[in-house]
Amino acid sequence: xxxxxxxxxxxxxxxxxxxxxxxxxxxxxxxxxxxxxxxxxxxxxxxxxxxxxxxxxxxxxxxxxxxxxxxxxxxxxxxxxxxxxxxxxxxxxxxxxxxxxxxxxxxxxxxxxxxxxxxxxxxxxxxxxxxxxxxxxxxxxxxxxxxxxxxxxxxxxxxxxxxxxxxxxxxxxxxxxxxxxxxxxxxxxxxxxxxxxxxxxxxxxxxxxxxxxxxxxxxxxxxxxxxxxxxxxxxxxxxxxxxxxxxxxxxxxxxxxxxxxxxxxxxxxxxxxxxxxxxxxxxxxxxxxxxxxxxxxxxxxxxxxxxxxxxxxxxxxxxxxxxxxxxxxxxxxxxxxxxxxxxxxxxxxxxxxxxxxxxxxxxxxxxxxxxxxxxxxxxxxxxxxxxxxxxxxxxxxxxxxxxxxxxxxxxxxxxxxxxxxxxxxxxxxxxxxxxxxxxxxxxxxxxxxxxxxxxxxxxxxxxxxxxxxxxxxxxxxxxxxxxxxxxxxxxxxxxxxxxxxxxxxxxxxxxxxxxxxxxxxxxxxxxxxxxxxxxxxxxxxxxxxxxxxxxxxxxxxxxxxxxxxxxxxxxxxxxxxxxxxxxxxxxxxxxxxxxxxxxxxxxxxxxxxxxxxxxxxxxxxxxxxxxxxxxxxxxxxxxxxxxxxxxxxxxxxxxxxxxxxxxxxxxxxxxxxxxxxxxxxxxxxxxxxxxxxxxxxxxxxxxxxxxxxxxxxxxxxxxxxxxxxxxxxxxxxxxxxxxxxxxxxxxxxxxxxxxxxxxxxxxxxxxxxxxxxxxxxxxxxxxxxxxxxxxxxxxxxxxxxxxxxxxxxxxxxxxxxxxxxxxxxxxxxxxxxxxxxxxxxxxxxxxxxxxxxxxxxxxxxxxxxxxxxxxxxxxxxxxx
Numbered sequence: 001x002x003x004x005x006x007x008x009x010x011x012x013x014x015x016x017x018x019x020x021x022x023x024x025x026x027x028x029x030x031x032x033x034x035x036x037x038x039x040x041x042x043x044x045x046x047x048x049x050x051x052x053x054x055x056x057x058x059x060x061x062x063x064x065x066x067x068x069x070x071x072x073x074x075x076x077x078x079x080x081x082x083x084x085x086x087x088x089x090x091x092x093x094x095x096x097x098x099x100x101x102x103x104x105x106x107x108x109x110x111x112x113x114x115x116x117x118x119x120x121x122x123x124x125x126x127x128x129x130x131x132x133x134x135x136x137x138x139x140x141x142x143x144x145x146x147x148x149x150x151x152x153x154x155x156x157x158x159x160x161x162x163x164x165x166x167x168x169x170x171x172x173x174x175x176x177x178x179x180x181x182x183x184x185x186x187x188x189x190x191x192x193x194x195x196x197x198x199x200x201x202x203x204x205x206x207x208x209x210x211x212x213x214x215x216x217x218x219x220x221x222x223x224x225x226x227x228x229x230x231x232x233x234x235x236x237x238x239x240x241x242x243x244x245x246x247x248x249x250x251x252x253x254x255x256x257x258x259x260x261x262x263x264x265x266x267x268x269x270x271x272x273x274x275x276x277x278x279x280x281x282x283x284x285x286x287x288x289x290x291x292x293x294x295x296x297x298x299x300x301x302x303x304x305x306x307x308x309x310x311x312x313x314x315x316x317x318x319x320x321x322x323x324x325x326x327x328x329x330x331x332x333x334x335x336x337x338x339x340x341x342x343x344x345x346x347x348x349x350x351x352x353x354x355x356x357x358x359x360x361x362x363x364x365x366x367x368x369x370x371x372x373x374x375x376x377x378x379x380x381x382x383x384x385x386x387x388x389x390x391x392x393x394x395x396x397x398x399x400x401x402x403x404x405x406x407x408x409x410x411x412x413x414x415x416x417x418x419x420x421x422x423x424x425x426x427x428x429x430x431x432x433x434x435x436x437x438x439x440x441x442x443x444x445x446x447x448x449x450x451x452x453x454x455x456x457x458x459x460x461x462x463x464x465x466x467x468x469x470x471x472x473x474x475x476x477x478x479x480x481x482x483x484x485x486x487x488x489x490x491x492x493x494x495x496x497x498x499x500x501x502x503x504x505x506x507x508x509x510x511x512x513x514x515x516x517x518x519x520x521x522x523x524x525x526x527x528x529x530x531x532x533x534x535x536x537x538x539x540x541x542x543x544x545x546x547x548x549x550x551x552x553x554x555x556x557x558x559x560x561x562x563x564x565x566x567x568x569x570x571x572x573x574x575x576x577x578x579x580x581x582x583x584x585x586x587x588x589x590x591x592x593x594x595x596x597x598x599x600x601x602x603x604x605x606x607x608x609x610x611x612x613x614x615x616x617x618x619x620x621x622x623x624x625x626x627x628x629x630x631x632x633x634x635x636x637x638x639x640x641x642x643x644x645x646x647x648x649x650x651x652x653x654x655x656x657x658x659x660x661x662x663x664x665x666x667x668x669x670x671x672x673x674x675x676x677x678x679x680x681x682x683x684x685x686x687x688x689x690x691x692x693x694x695x696x697x698x699x700x701x702x703x704x705x706x707x708x709x710x711x712x713x714x715x716x717x718x719x720x721x722x723x724x725x726x727x728x729x730x731x732x733x734x735x736x737x738x739x740x741x742x743x744x745x746x747x748x749x750x751x752x753x754x755x756x757x758x759x760x761x762x763x764x765x766x767x768x769x770x771x772x773x774x775x776x777x778x779x780x781x782x783x784x785x786x787x788x789x790x791x792x793x794x795x796x797x798x799x800x801x802x803x804x805x806x807x808x809x810x811x812x813x814x815x816x817x818x819x820x821x822x823x824x825x826x827x828x829x830x831x832x833x834x835x836x837x838x839x840x841x842x843x844x845x846x847x848x849x850x851x852x853x854x855x856x857x858x859x860x861x862x863x864x865x866x867x868x869x870x871x872x873x874x875x876x877x878x879x880x
Contacts (some may be wrong), residue, residue: 003826019711023051025077026190032079032095034188037137040095046083048873049092050181052076052202061205062215065834069205075188079144080181081166088170088176088509089446094144094184096121096162101662104131104156105587108695108702109454110444110498111538112559114579114588115663116695121164125697126450127154129542130590131164132192141192143199145185146542148207151511153543154183155447155595155653167447171501171510178671182206182394192661193589193725200593209515209547216553217532217595219491223415223624224257224647225641228601231563231626233323235264235282236369238627239401240318246409249322252634255411257645260493260624262418263288265302267295267644268426271439271463273504275432280691281369283330286455290463293423295430296480307400320629325368333361402488411645415537417489420496423515425459427466428476435472435479439464453700456496465474465503465799467719470513472521481528491533494521497548498541511543518548525551535598540587543767549594556622557597558583561626563606565704571692573766575704577608578673578690579624581615582666585675591655602625604633611688613640616765617793618677618686639793642827643866644674648788648797650677650684651728657685657720666694667705671763672714676721678729679796681786682738683721685810687714689762709764715757716770735774739785739834739857743769743793748834748858750775771796775834779817782837782880786821789863800824804820821878828865832877835859841879845869 018231026033028050032040052073080633081092098120105113107127115123121276130145146166152175157165166181170176185203189195204212229237232245249256268291278300280286297303306333309316340354369651402415422428428437442461451457468476484621499633500517504510525534536544536555558580566570580600588597599619602612604627614634616623623640624749625632656665657674660731665673670770673688692709695702723733740749741757745768749758760768773785773796786802788795801824821839825831838853842861852860861880866872 022074022650023077024075025049029449030095034135034140034142034710035138039100039133039135039142040097041715042093042163043095044081048080048082048181051081052078052206059205059208061208065201065212065215068198068207069202071765072187072189073202075198076202077186078182079184079186080164080179084174085177085254086178087144087166088171088173090178090874091165091167093159093163094166095164096159097164098162101134102131103586104455104659105129105590107155107541108452108456109449109559109646110448110451110501111496112539112583113540114583114589114695117662121159124156124158125695126155126157126162127447131156132195133826135188141794142188144184145199145203146187147183147203148209148511148543149180149183150177151179151509152180153511153546157447158662163175169445169447169510170242171445171504171513172506172508175512177511178501189720189742191724192658193655193722196593197725200590202663203546207546209760210545210549210552213592213594213596216551218553219414219532219535220555221258222596223647224413224622225254225637225647226258226260226414226624227256228260228262228624229264230262230517230601230602230622231326232628233264233562234285234327235288236323237261237264238301238325240310240316241323241629244318244320246412247404248629248632250409252632252637253643254634254637254641255409255643256647257411258414258416258622258624260276260374260416260418262493262497265298266293266419266424267297267303268292268424269294270393270431271429275429276491276734276877281366282363283326286459289425289456289459291304291424292426292429292432292466293769294429296423296433297483302401303397305397305401307404309393310382311404322368323629326365327580329365329368330360333358333365335373336361336415342680359869365494377468389868397487398484398489399487399500403804406488411424414490414533415488416491416493416533417484418493418495420499421494421521422465422467422496422499423476425456425496426430426463428468429466431480434876435476438465438469440467440503442499443505443577444502450700452751465499467503468514470507473517474523475520477520477524478527479612481524485528487578491529491535493535493537495537497539497544497862501541501543511547513773514543514547516674520550522551536595540591545591545594545739552595554598555591556597557587557591558600561600561602561612565604567701567806569704571704571706571709573607575693575709577611577704577765579693580612580668580671580689581688581690584615584619585654585673588653588655592655595620597653599792603627603631604636605631608765609633609636611765611767613795614686614769615654615675616640617648617797618650618654618675618769620677620682623647628838639791642872644872648792648794648826650679650797652678652726654686655722659720664694665690667691667708669708669710670712672760673714674714674716675721678721678726678732678769679794679799681732681799681802682796683723683729683770684766684794685716685720685734685770687715687716687760687770688767689764692764694777711761711763713758713761717755717757718751718753718772721772730775737775737783738772739775739787740830741771741773741787741795743771743790743795744792748787748832748856750834769793773834776804778804778819778821779808779880780819780837782819782835783857784878784880785834786823787832789825789827789829790832792827793831794860796827798827800826819880821880824873824874825863825876825880826871826873828863828872831861833861833878834858837880839878839880843875843877845875
C-alpha cells in the first residue's frame, strides 16, 4: 500500500502525459534509460517507474503554468520502490552509474547546502538534494530530484560500487511505510537552465504545496541597499547602537533603505534563571543558543527605549568603540573558558587560576556594558511582562524607536527583525507565555552523520527545543508578528528553520510537523507583513522548499558571510569568500525557481570586500552590509549603490555558466567561476577566481586548499549568457555584434557569436565583469551601443531607458537620414558608449553639452551628481 495522502494515487488522475512511445524514459531489464541511453544500471527489481501525471482539479496553479507543465510532461517521470517491511526510514538503491559527470547539491550542515561534482554514484555526498547528469550522447541533461510523498521526505546518498541510494524518512517511529511510487522526480532537457525551470514547475503542480517565484511578490527591499546589525554588535545590539549605525551611513552619503535588527533584540533567558528576567550581557553568537523566549515582544534594552531620547541636541550619546570592545572581551572570555575546559578534561587537579581569570574577564565585560543591567528609562508599563504585548505605552519600546528612526532617517523604508523558526534558538520557555510549549530533546537523522560539525547543532541538542504545540502555530506566529507590525516592523528574517526535523517524533514526523508550522508562518505573513515581508535563512533543505514557500518569496542561497575562518586558518579570511560565492551561485539553480536568491550581507571594509561587492553587483538581489560602527568603505559602496539607497540591479538572478556546471571552481586549480545575468539592455558575465578551498569528504568539513590559491586563466564569450532564459532578453541574443566592456580592466572590445573567446587571467580573490551590449547599426551606418556608467560595477544596470529614433528628409533629390539616440541614465559619473562615428550634437537634460569621442569608438560624457537631477536620472540625447 502507498503511504496515506499520496498525491499520485489519492484520486483518479485527470491527465497522463503523452503516449508511451513519446516518453523519454523507460525502465527494463535492470536499466533506467533516457532516449535509449543508459543512465542507471543494476536497477533493483523493486524500483518502479511511473510516467508524470498531475491532478488538475486539485492544483491551484495558474492555467498557463499547467499548460507549460503538460507540454514538457513527456520528458519526465517518477521513480519509486517497494520494500517488504514498513519502516520510518527506508534506504534503497535506484541503480548505479559510473563515468558520467554530475553536478549535485548536498547539505553540508543541517541548514546549508552547496555544490559537489563527480562521475559516479559513489561520489555523491550524504543528504544530496538533487543530482544533474550530463548525457552528451543525446546532447541533453537529466536531473534526479528526491521529493516528498505522503509523510515522507527523501534525499540521495552515496552507495558502494557506483550505486545511488535514496533515503525516505518520516522522522517518527509512529509513521511507517513500505511503498513509494513517486519518491524521486526525473526530468530531461537539452538546456540545463530550462531543465530546472521545467522540473520545479512540474513539481509545483504535482505537489501543490508551494509556489514558484514567478507567482509571488518579492519584498521591496530586493533592489535596495541596507544594513544588518549582526557583525556590528552580535547579541549586544541596542537602540543607540542601531541609531549610530544608520547615522554613519547617512553621513557617508548613503541612505539605507532597510535595516535588519538581527539576533539580540528579543526577550530570552536560560532554564534555571529568573523566568521573568532577560539574560544579561550576551555578546557572541553561540552563547544564546540554549536560551528560550520568555516573552513575545522586545527585550528589556529595547523595551526601555524612551521616544525622542536620540533626537535633538540633548540626544543620548553612544560610544561607537563600545561594540568592538565588548566583542574583543567576549572573545577573551571564550578562549579562557575553553582553556579551563581543556584543563579539566586533561585531568588537572587545580584549575583555580584559570577559574579566577575567567571570572575576572566576566567582571571586565560587565564593566564595559556599564556595570551589568541597565536601569529602566522610566517605562511605566514594563512590569513583569504580560506576554500579550498589548499594554505598552506608545512612547516607549520598539514602537517609539522605529518611529524615531523613520522621523530622523527619511529614506528608511523597511525595518526587519530576526527570529528563529521556533521563536529563539531554544524555542519558547514553557510556562512563560500563553502558549503551550514543552522542551523536546533533539534527535538527528542518520543522514546528517555526513554533515560538518556545527556549534549551533551541538548547542541545540544540548538544550533541546521549547516547542510550541503545532496546533498553536498559527497563534504563535500571529502573536509575535501582529505585535511587530503594530510597532513599526515591516518584516522578519526567520532563521534556524531546519531545527523542526530534530523534534518531530511526537508530532507525526517531520513533514506533518513542518506543514503545521509553515501554515502558521504563511498565514501570519499574509496577515501582518503584506504576504511577502520575510527573508528565510538556514533553510536549504528540500522539505522547506516543497512545504514552506507558498508565500515566502525571498531567502538566503549561501552560508553566512564569514570574515575569517572560525577554525583558525589565517588564509580563511580569503578562501571563505570564494566558498560563499559557490554556495550562492549553484544553489540559485534550484532555489531561484522558488524564491528570490539573497546572497547575504558582507562587510565593506573586509580584506575581500571588493570581491564580494563585484558578485553582489550582478547577483540580481539586494545589497546589504554588516559593517561595524566606523568600519565602512564608502568609496567601494559608491560602485554598488546610488546615494538614494537603490541599486543598479540585474533583471534575473545570477547563475553559473554552462561550462562551469560539471567543474570544481574551488579546488581543481583551473576553473574560473563565471556567472551570467541580464540588464535591461544587455547581458553580463562575472568571472571570479574562487580557487583555494572546498569540501573534504573524509574530514567532513570545508577547508583550505592552499596549493590552488593561484591565478587562473580562462575565456568568456557571447554564448556564455543564456539569452533565452528571459523572454525580454531573447532578442538581445540574436544581435549580429556586441560591444564588450571589461569593468576592471577598463577595456572596450567588439565581439560576435563567431568571434574567438576573449581570454582572461584572474588573480586569486579577484574578478572581472564583462558587459555585453548589442550594437545597433544606425541609418547613417554608425554603430552604437550604450555601456553605462563605468564608475559602477554593474555599468549596464545604470541604463534605465534606450530609444532609437530614425528620421529621413528629402531635399533637392537628396535624402538625408538622422538618428536620435535617447538614453535615460541613473546616477552620476562617466557615461561610456561605443560609437563608430562621432555624434553631431549631444544634449544633457535639455542643454547642449560637450562630449569626448575617440577613433577607437569610445564616446564619453560626464553625468552630473545624483542630487543635481530629479530622481537621480539624467536624459542624454545624441544626434547622428
